[in-house]
Amino acid sequence: MAAANSKQHRRALIQTTIRLLRKQGYAATGLSEILKISKAPKGSLYYYFPGGKEELAATAVTAASKTVLETLEKLEHTTSSASDFISRYCTLLIGWMELSNYAEGCPISTTLLEMVPQSDLINKAGQNGFASWKSVFIRIFERDGMKAQEALEKATFLMAAIQGALLLSRVEQSSSPLKGIGNQKSFF
Amino acid sequence: MAAANSKQHRRALIQTTIRLLRKQGYAATGLSEILKISKAPKGSLYYYFPGGKEELAATAVTAASKTVLETLEKLEHTTSSASDFISRYCTLLIGWMELSNYAEGCPISTTLLEMVPQSDLINKAGQNGFASWKSVFIRIFERDGMKAQEALEKATFLMAAIQGALLLSRVEQSSSPLKGIGNQKSFF
Amino acid sequence: MAAANSKQHRRALIQTTIRLLRKQGYAATGLSEILKISKAPKGSLYYYFPGGKEELAATAVTAASKTVLETLEKLEHTTSSASDFISRYCTLLIGWMELSNYAEGCPISTTLLEMVPQSDLINKAGQNGFASWKSVFIRIFERDGMKAQEALEKATFLMAAIQGALLLSRVEQSSSPLKGIGNQKSFF
Amino acid sequence: MAAANSKQHRRALIQTTIRLLRKQGYAATGLSEILKISKAPKGSLYYYFPGGKEELAATAVTAASKTVLETLEKLEHTTSSASDFISRYCTLLIGWMELSNYAEGCPISTTLLEMVPQSDLINKAGQNGFASWKSVFIRIFERDGMKAQEALEKATFLMAAIQGALLLSRVEQSSSPLKGIGNQKSFF
DNA sequence: ACATGCGGGACGTCCCGTTTAT
DNA sequence: ATAAACGGGACGTCCCGCATGT
Numbered sequence: 001m002a003a004a005n006s007k008q009h010r011r012a013l014i015q016t017t018i019r020l021l022r023k024q025g026y027a028a029t030g031l032s033e034i035l036k037i038s039k040a041p042k043g044s045l046y047y048y049f050p051g052g053k054e055e056l057a058a059t060a061v062t063a064a065s066k067t068v069l070e071t072l073e074k075l076e077h078t079t080s081s082a083s084d085f086i087s088r089y090c091t092l093l094i095g096w097m098e099l100s101n102y103a104e105g106c107p108i109s110t111t112l113l114e115m116v117p118q119s120d121l122i123n124k125a126g127q128n129g130f131a132s133w134k135s136v137f138i139r140i141f142e143r144d145g146m147k148a149q150e151a152l153e154k155a156t157f158l159m160a161a162i163q164g165a166l167l168l169s170r171v172e173q174s175s176s177p178l179k180g181i182g183n184q185k186s187f188f
Numbered sequence: 189m190a191a192a193n194s195k196q197h198r199r200a201l202i203q204t205t206i207r208l209l210r211k212q213g214y215a216a217t218g219l220s221e222i223l224k225i226s227k228a229p230k231g232s233l234y235y236y237f238p239g240g241k242e243e244l245a246a247t248a249v250t251a252a253s254k255t256v257l258e259t260l261e262k263l264e265h266t267t268s269s270a271s272d273f274i275s276r277y278c279t280l281l282i283g284w285m286e287l288s289n290y291a292e293g294c295p296i297s298t299t300l301l302e303m304v305p306q307s308d309l310i311n312k313a314g315q316n317g318f319a320s321w322k323s324v325f326i327r328i329f330e331r332d333g334m335k336a337q338e339a340l341e342k343a344t345f346l347m348a349a350i351q352g353a354l355l356l357s358r359v360e361q362s363s364s365p366l367k368g369i370g371n372q373k374s375f376f
Numbered sequence: 377m378a379a380a381n382s383k384q385h386r387r388a389l390i391q392t393t394i395r396l397l398r399k400q401g402y403a404a405t406g407l408s409e410i411l412k413i414s415k416a417p418k419g420s421l422y423y424y425f426p427g428g429k430e431e432l433a434a435t436a437v438t439a440a441s442k443t444v445l446e447t448l449e450k451l452e453h454t455t456s457s458a459s460d461f462i463s464r465y466c467t468l469l470i471g472w473m474e475l476s477n478y479a480e481g482c483p484i485s486t487t488l489l490e491m492v493p494q495s496d497l498i499n500k501a502g503q504n505g506f507a508s509w510k511s512v513f514i515r516i517f518e519r520d521g522m523k524a525q526e527a528l529e530k531a532t533f534l535m536a537a538i539q540g541a542l543l544l545s546r547v548e549q550s551s552s553p554l555k556g557i558g559n560q561k562s563f564f
Numbered sequence: 565m566a567a568a569n570s571k572q573h574r575r576a577l578i579q580t581t582i583r584l585l586r587k588q589g590y591a592a593t594g595l596s597e598i599l600k601i602s603k604a605p606k607g608s609l610y611y612y613f614p615g616g617k618e619e620l621a622a623t624a625v626t627a628a629s630k631t632v633l634e635t636l637e638k639l640e641h642t643t644s645s646a647s648d649f650i651s652r653y654c655t656l657l658i659g660w661m662e663l664s665n666y667a668e669g670c671p672i673s674t675t676l677l678e679m680v681p682q683s684d685l686i687n688k689a690g691q692n693g694f695a696s697w698k699s700v701f702i703r704i705f706e707r708d709g710m711k712a713q714e715a716l717e718k719a720t721f722l723m724a725a726i727q728g729a730l731l732l733s734r735v736e737q738s739s740s741p742l743k744g745i746g747n748q749k750s751f752f
Numbered sequence: 753a754c755a756t757g758c759g760g761g762a763c764g765t766c767c768c769g770t771t772t773a774t
Numbered sequence: 775a776t777a778a779a780c781g782g783g784a785c786g787t788c789c790c791g792c793a794t795g796t
Binding site: 023024025026027028103105109110112113114116117118123126127130153156157159160161162163164165167168170171172176177180181183 | 211213214297298300305314349353356365371
Binding site: 399400401402403404479481485486488489490492493494499502503506529532533535536537538539540541543544546547548552553556557559 | 587588592667669674677680681682687691694720721724725726727728731732734735736740744745
């Protein structure tokens with residue numbers, strides 16, 4: 001029954017791509033590797049993503065961003081202060097990093113660093129993703145009574161610190177950079 | 189006389205690799221591309237770097253790290269407070285980012301994100317590089333009278349913030365994340 | 377109402393195929409290219425031509441041959457001598473070649489050279505086409521009072537000369553081979 | 565011993581390509597097919613022909629042209645009149661066509677028809693080949709006492725007739741078009 | 753009758769990173 | 775210290791089934 005798993009291949013393709021991009025980045029991830037793991041036929045890939053690897057990757061970046069966004073929003077609704085939000089988010093990240101042996105950090109940053117100068121499509125996807133996360137951060141700070149301008153600055157700063165900590169954490173194989181953010185009183 | 193430009197080829201190879209890794213990362217950088225730009229003969233590459241691409245890249249990472257370290261040390265000696273150091277460093281980074289149209293951020297982070305799970309050699313080179321930079325940051329904070337433990341934490345945090353800001357800056361094509369760090373009073 | 381442009385897609389498919397085969401030959405002409413240009417849906421192709429690409433090409437060869445035949449017959453009826461016929465035909469061909477910048481010669485010879493050893497269908501279509509043209513040539517010579525046997529030989533020779541001249545004309549990007557035939561007194 | 569068959573692979577590649585181009589044309593001939601038959605490693609192809617398929621094909625066209633040229637020159641030196649030359653050449657061609665079951669005509673015309681509008685390299689190779697053959701034809705006619713201008717015209721005409729006859733011969737699976745040229749008194 | 757969505761795998765070409773032999 | 779030669783795999787995309795509409 002072909003219709004049954006109609007868009008199943010498409011989904012599998014995207015999910016597999018998200019995983020591989022997170023681990024290896026764009027260039028190191030072969031289409032054939034994606035195909036093998038996702039068990040999707042090559043023809044489907046070309047059918048769903050006529051733009052080939054680039055389009056698939058951009059779609060994966062968008063999808064991964066959305067997943068992160070959902071986590072952030074859930075956290076937004078289950079915490080009451082920015083301080084609480086930050087420390088709980090860091091705890092979450094630390095858990096993931098340790099679980100994956102510091103192999104899986106931000107799902108999109110590797111790909112973005114590689115591809116921003118080379119693919120508008122992926123660049124756009126990344127910008128949108130980052131912007132959507134930042135919106136949550138901004139709301140968090142505003143909820144604490146901060147003014148718009150200051151909240152924006154703090155949010156940007158927080159995003160940078162987290163991204164950087166994930167990067168360092170990966171390279172140093174240690175969660176201490178992330179711990180540093182959780183403890184930091186710097187944001188208030 | 190081949191001996192004249194004896195190690196010239198080696199140098200050219202490394203410098204070219206640094207440039208390309210910074211822009212495109214590891215996987216996207218072809219050996220043939222390096223060869224063409226550096227004008228080194230193909231045989232030389234394997235003569236100087238028997239470990240092939242991986243060894244060349246690790247060497248490039250180390251060399252690039254050293255260049256950054258020298259910049260940091262120079263800054264260390266021409267500033268008197270951590271606050272001054274940070275703001276001047278950010279100004280420097282902003283200048284470079286704007287000059288390169290946000291294309292050239294940290295010279296090694298892209299490569300590290302790609303290769304840490306796959307190459308011990310490169311991973312080590314990156315860890316050493318990061319550690320050497322961090323040492324400077326620690327000294328900066330200690331010079332301000334901070335205690336060792338606190339200086340370490342601040343230094344780690346600062347590194348994360350800068351790395352993250354460079355990343356965001358590249359993706360968003362804007363220097364505002366870097367500006368945020370310069371203005372931030374968060375480190376004190 | 378689908379029936380309105382019922383066979384329109386079929387026609388478009390054939391006409392597009394004729395054009396592409398003339399320019400690029402069989403193998404270089406992709407089904408997807410034909411589909412895109414003709415704006416016919418993929419399903420239609422296999423509905424009208426269950427034999428796929430081969431059948432479509434054979435149909436196109438037949439159709440193109442018929443168009444040429446009609447030109448020849450018109451010329452047959454508007455000229456009175458073989459000599460006149462030949463020179464007017466060459467003038468016609470020269471005009472087309474120059475107009476298309478020597479890109480469009482015989483509409484079927486490229487395809488035939490490629491496919492004769494590989495497709496009976498296309499081979500047959502080509503043989504029929506050539507035979508139909510030759511009939512006109514024969515009649516032309518007989519009209520001049522030539523005997524059947526001699527007319528056949530002259531017709532074959534004339535066909536060869538024209539085909540060869542079109543080929544040379546294409547390669548040399550010059551109409552001089554065709555001019556040579558027009559001036560030739562060789563056929564009498 | 566790799567050095568022994570140093571350029572052997574190169575030679576094999578070219579010879580195989582000549583054969584396949586003659587039979588199937590350019591587009592239908594796959595690089596992998598060439599590789600398999602010639603038993604040359606894939607890397608060698610790229611090494612000897614950095615321009616890929618196009619360069620290989622152009623080289624093959626040139627080589628094939630030269631072989632034909634040598635045949636023509638040998639014939640030039642073993643015949644005394646143009647008439648003799650033509651009839652002996654046609655006899656030769658007829659023999660080859662019948663031997664190969666009308667599968668192998670002019671070694672380069674199929675490729676040229678396909679590629680002239682698409683590859684300058686191949687176009688040039690073909691033009692040079694054709695020109696070199698024509699030179700022989702011209703000398704043949706001049707040797708008979710013909711004036712330069714007339715010899716040129718006759719030579720062009722003869723080339724066209726032969727090329728066309730080979731084409732027809734292939735399509736009609738019969739050597740009669742070639743026989744027609746041999747018998748023809750048209751050239752004098 | 754006609755059209756389409758979706759799927760399937762085979763190659764095609766390019767080029768990469770690497771040894772072997774000077 | 776370098777040239778010559780190698781083999782593997784990347785990505786693209788091609789031509790073609792079967793389902794399913796309408």
